[in-house]
Amino acid sequence: MEKITHKKNFRHWIQAAFFALTNGYAQGYIQGKIYRGNNKKICVPGLNCYSCPGALNACPIGSLQAVLNSRQFTVSCYVFGFIMAVGAFMGRFVCGWLCPFGLVQDLLYKIPIFKKIKNLPGHKYLKKLKYVILVLFVFLLSSIVKDVTGLGQPWFCEYICPSGTLFAGVPLVILNPNLQAAIGGRFFWKLFLLIFLLILSVKAYRPFCKYLCPLGALYGLCNPISLYRYKVDSDACIKCGACQKACNMDIKVWETPNSMECIRCGNCKTACPQHAITSTFEHVGRKFKENCVKKPQYEGENKNSSTKNIIAGTIFMLLNSFCLLIMTYILLAYILSDIMFLGNTIVAAIFKFMPYILGLIALIGVLCADVFYISSKQDGIGSLKAYWMQKHCVILLGIAVLIALLSMEPYFMVYGSESLIVNLVILIAMRLLSGKDWKKTDINLD
Ligand code: SF4
Ligand code: SF4
Ligand code: SF4
Known part of the structure; x- marks a missing residue:
């Protein structure tokens, strides 16, 4: 029990440190205004409101709705790619370690009043509610319901998000007299919902995360396939x-x-x-x-290749060749036009350059994995090596996407994320197609 308490405390320190790191705009708390610099184009992984006076970055769910409710309907490759990249890497690890509203609920649950329960009655059905909120409030209402000018609303932020009310709505209203005059029924509804959820969090463990959070729902969908498992x-x-x-x-x-x-x-x-x-x-x-x-033996694998591996491997190769072609084209265009170095310090230019180098290495790696896959025998050893290689190249590609996000390299954010998604799908396909063959081998690289 003592060991669990130590680990929990360590986790809470990490949660608090991450909150401090991403909400360090002190001037915002003094003036009651929000930061609007370039960093706001970058999302944080957790439910951290864009309008929090200290927030240096944006919330992924808020950003997703902002794109969906714009005049011309577009799904932002960057925001969606970001959520999928984070989800593919670590799934709901974000909820346990990096989300400020998760920390608030964790701390409230420690208050020694009320007899504690883990779940609310009807847990089995209630836990599905977050998927309804994701589809209805984040995707459908935000993209379909528009006013006469063609603009929609971020429905989840406007009517539900308690993290936004706690970290943005309440502090801004307290700090900014102009906003005090403008509050109305919607603010009081959200305040009521926040207080209700905070009190409930003292009794039951993380009710908002379990039953209502659309970001937790999205990351949860990634849990069964994420690299951290x-x-x-x-x-x-x-x-x-x-x-x-x-x-x-x-x-x-x-x-x-x-x-x-x-x-x-x-x-x-x-x-x-x-x-x-x-x-x-x-x-x-x-x-x-x-x-x-115990090293795997490589000899003789190009005999008896199965038709399944040849067809699937060729499709994988075509997809990856296309990704490699696009990435090489963008990098060459960048180098030839000197854009990357214009107005950038050397360090910033290297930071923008790095994702391309890592991305190219990863894409060459996955192409080699595809060759292994095509030439693998039916005993499964070759396809197992291909899977192992594919998996590590996907990690490298993910790191490249994260660096691109940090250095705000727009083209790599889009094309790197797309290559990452393509290769995650290939990884899953390899596993589904060849998983049974691997059981015949005495090597398990899973
Ligand atoms: S994993 Fe198995 S052995 Fe370990 S605590 Fe759970 S049930 Fe017990
Ligand atoms: S479920 Fe939502 S609010 Fe809870 S920790 Fe995860 S992202 Fe944060
Ligand atoms: S199953 Fe997941 S949520 Fe439950 S104790 Fe383990 S890590 Fe935590």
Whole structure:
């Protein structure tokens, strides 16, 4: 129990530090005005309101609605690519470690009044509500309902988001007298909802995250396929249930270690008496050691290639060649026109240049993986190596996209994100197509 408390405290410090880092615009708190600099074009991973006086960045759900409700309907590749890239990397790890409203609810649940419960009655049905809110309030209403000028509203922000009310609405109204005169019924509705959810959070664990948050819903969809994932060693697990008991999201970890509800807090890993639960990093480290000792044999793989692998591998190659072509074209255009270096310091130019280099290496890597895949025998070893290579190149591509986001390199944000999505789909396809063959091998690189 003591070990879990230490880990929880460490997590809360990380949550608080991330909040301080992304909400450090002190002038905003003094003047009651929001920061409008260039950083606001970059999203943070959590539900952190754009209008918070201290916010240096934008909220992904707010940005998504801002694009959807604009006059000309467009789905922003950048915002959607950002959410998918973060989700593909770490899924709901964001909820456990990087979201300010998650921290608020965690702290409220620690207040020792009321008898604590994990879930509200009707949990099984209520947890689906967040998907309804995602589809209805974030996507449909924001993009369909428009006024006479063709402008829509960010419905989720306007009528629901308690994070926005807490971090933006309330402080701005307190600090800015002009806004005090302008408040109306909508503000009081949101204030009521916020107070209700805050009181509920003292009794039940993270009710907003469990039942209402559309961002948690999106990241949750990524949990089963994200690169950061949990694995339960079925030989070591004795199904004692200690993990579920320690889990405030009430997940049967031994059955669904990558549940869409898991916020990756890590309590279950610490509580497991058998140390049967491992995360990707621990798992990759262990597998790396094993594979260094026992190297796969490469000879003779281009005999007996299966038709399935040849057809699928060729499609993968075509898709990746297209991605590589676009990226090379943009990079060459940049270099030839000198745009990248105009008005930039050397450091900024290198920072903008780096995603392309990493992206090109990753795309050449996935093309090699495709060649491995095409030439793999039916015993599965070749396709397993291809999958392993594809997986690591996807990680590299993801890092390149993150650097592009930080350096605000617009073309790579779009095309890099698209290449990342294409290669994630290929990764899943490889697994679905060849997973059964791998069971025949004595090497498991999963
Ligand atoms: S579910 Fe939403 S509010 Fe809760 S931690 Fe995740 S992003 Fe933040
Ligand atoms: S605590 Fe560990 S041993 Fe017990 S059920 Fe969970 S994973 Fe299995
Ligand atoms: S399953 Fe484990 S990591 Fe996920 S929410 Fe529960 S305790 Fe936290």
